[in-house]
Amino acid sequence: xxxxxxxxxxxxxxxxxxxxxxPFNGFLSKEMFLQSMLAIRHFELFNFATWGVIFxxxxxxxxxxxxxxSFYFVFKTFAGKRKDAPLPHEPHEAPVGMLISPVIxxxxxxxxxxxxxxxxxxxxxxxxxxxxPYQYSHPSEVGIHVSAxxxxxxxxxxxxxxxxxxxxxxxxxxxxWQKVYAIQPExxxxxxxxxxxxxxxxxxxxxxxRFYMTGLIRTYFLYIFAFISVTTxxxxxxxxxxxxxxxxxxxxxxxxxxxxxxxxLAVVFVLLSKTRLGAIISLGAVGYSVALFFxxxxxxxxxxxxxxxxxxxxALFLLAFQHLPKLSxxxxxxxxxxxxxxxxxxxGVTVTLVALSSHSNKLVASISQYYKDTVATEAGGGxxxxxxxxxxxxxxxxxxxxxxxxxxxxxxxxxxxxxxRKENPDENK
Numbered sequence: 245x246x247x248x249x250x251x252x253x254x255x256x257x258x259x260x261x262x263x264x265x266x267p268f269n270g271f272l273s274k275e276m277f278l279q280s281m282l283a284i285r286h287f288e289l290f291n292f293a294t295w296g297v298i299f300x301x302x303x304x305x306x307x308x309x310x311x312x313x314s315f316y317f318v319f320k321t322f323a324g325k326r327k328d329a330p331l332p333h334e335p336h337e338a339p340v341g342m343l344i345s346p347v348i349x350x351x352x353x354x355x356x357x358x359x360x361x362x363x364x365x366x367x368x369x370x371x372x373x374x375x376x377p378y379q380y381s382h383p384s385e386v387g388i389h390v391s392a393x394x395x396x397x398x399x400x401x402x403x404x405x406x407x408x409x410x411x412x413x414x415x416x417x418x419x420x421w422q423k424v425y426a427i428q429p430e431x432x433x434x435x436x437x438x439x440x441x442x443x444x445x446x447x448x449x450x451x452x453x454r455f456y457m458t459g460l461i462r463t464y465f466l467y468i469f470a471f472i473s474v475t476t477x478x479x480x481x482x483x484x485x486x487x488x489x490x491x492x493x494x495x496x497x498x499x500x501x502x503x504x505x506x507x508x509l510a511v512v513f514v515l516l517s518k519t520r521l522g523a524i525i526s527l528g529a530v531g532y533s534v535a536l537f538f539x540x541x542x543x544x545x546x547x548x549x550x551x552x553x554x555x556x557x558x559a560l561f562l563l564a565f566q567h568l569p570k571l572s573x574x575x576x577x578x579x580x581x582x583x584x585x586x587x588x589x590x591x592g593v594t595v596t597l598v599a600l601s602s603h604s605n606k607l608v609a610s611i612s613q614y615y616k617d618t619v620a621t622e623a624g625g626g627x628x629x630x631x632x633x634x635x636x637x638x639x640x641x642x643x644x645x646x647x648x649x650x651x652x653x654x655x656x657x658x659x660x661x662x663x664x665r666k667e668n669p670d671e672n673k
Contacts, residue, residue, distance in 0.1 A: 247335050250343055252322040257350040263314035263411070264307060264404065269356040271404075272390055278303060278400040304403055311411030316418070360390035466587050473590035480597055489604035500540050507533035520565045528558040545633050549644050556651040563658050 261270030281303040285296035337343075356363055369383035380386055394401060414421065430436055456467070480486045510529035517523040531554030538547035615632060625631035633641045 248322070248337050250337055250347070252318075254343070254346045254350045255318050255322065257353055258346075259314040259318040261353045263311045264407065266392060267357045268353050269360070270353070272357060272360055272392060274307060274404065275392075275394075275400050276390065278307070278403050282399055300403075304407065307403075307407045308411045308414070311407055312415050312418070315411075315415045357392065360392075364388050364390055466584070469587050469591050473587070473594045476594045476598060477590075480601060485605065486597060486601050487604045488600045493603075494541060497540065500537065503533055503536045503540065507537075520568070521562075524558060524561045524565065527561075528554060531557065542629075544629065545641065545644070549648070552648050553651065556648075556655055559655050560658070563655075 257268060261268035264270050264274035278300070281300045284299050285292060287296060365383070368388055369386040372386045372388065373380045373383045425433075456463075507530055510526050510533060513526035514523050514530065517526055531550065535547045535550035535554065538544070538550055615628060615636060619625055619628045619631050623631045623635045625635065
């Protein structure tokens with residue numbers, strides 16, 4: 245106590261709060277806890293009125309032993325006669341940097357006891373309202389009032405008195421009744437059970453991690469995609485959210501059908517390609533097909549962005565992939581490829597179902613009609629596409645231009661760097 249006075253003071257405040265003594269906020273918490281345990285008898289479910297009395301009894305017994313080990317911790321550590329046993333280091337107070345946080349917490353433990361409803365007004369009530377937004381319209385409607393004194397008729401008050409008396413007597417006579425623990429075999433103790441569960445879980449988790457941690461990122465992507473696909477599809481059908489309204493779809497022209505066939509063929513070529521160059525070219529064809537869809541459905545801004553981004557992406561892939569090692573199957577068997585195909589199909593189906601459902605379950609009307617009605621009166625323009633790009637979606641267009649400019653600068657920098665290396669192969673010069 246005299247060697248580490250600050251640490252003792254912080255530990256004393258924290259322990260007394262855990263024991264549920266005033267004037268610490270642990271006293272308020274324990275009173276509210278006991279009050280809730282008493283109220284649970286009136287819970288109209290599972291015959292709580294009959295056997296719900298068990299909960300207050302268990303809570304009271306647990307509070308008694310909490311009282312005991314709180315006193316045990318602080319007084320067996322900091323009080324008593326000093327033992328001059330050899331220690332690796334001389335006992336001393338912790339550095340100031342380590343004491344700041346616990347001192348602040350200890351101060352709050354004392355302060356909250358005197359101003360609990362100030363904390364309740366600014367923290368507890370808004371939190372309750374956030375959890376139950378449909379029950380309350382304002383935090384002031386939350387009926388929470390905390391006080392340290394409820395009168396002599398309060399049952400939890402007398403439960404607290406009993407905890408202090410019984411807990412104090414048991415702590416003072418600890419050396420006499422602590423021998424009871426020796427009767428119980430060590431392997432049946434809760435400590436042994438905890439240690440055994442930790443050892444079992446550690447070994448089990450090691451086996452499990454060695455089973456699924458292959459070191460290949462493609463395997464981890466399989467886990468992620470499989471989880472996303474299964475959970476999303478399950479939620480769609482469990483919540484009856486999968487609804488398709490064909491009337492809200494645009495008509496598909498012959499050009500759209502031909503473009504879709506080209507896109508599908510390009511996707512197949514990506515999958516069947518034996519080289520990275522062939523896969524990159526096929527992937528570029530997929531992107532350009534998407535850009536054509538934007539043109540067909542009269543979205544020139546998206547088509548322009550898609551064309552530029554796809555060109556930049558293909559250039560980046562061509563520049564970066566040549567530095568990668570040769571393709572390898574990492575010993576994958578035909579069964580692995582089948583699993584890959586199933587996961588890929590699952591992700592495709594998931595994205596398609598989500599897109600169809602979200603398009604058919606619009607909570608609000610489309611904003612396109614607003615554009616049509618206000619393009620001349622509000623925006624003062626005649627060309628609705630130009631007005632949308634530079635007025636209604638001006639910031640969107642601005643950042644699209646910024647993205648394209650950054651991508652172009654990146655490609656130009658990589659090309660110049662490559663040309664410089666060809667002229668001067670010695671990087672140290």
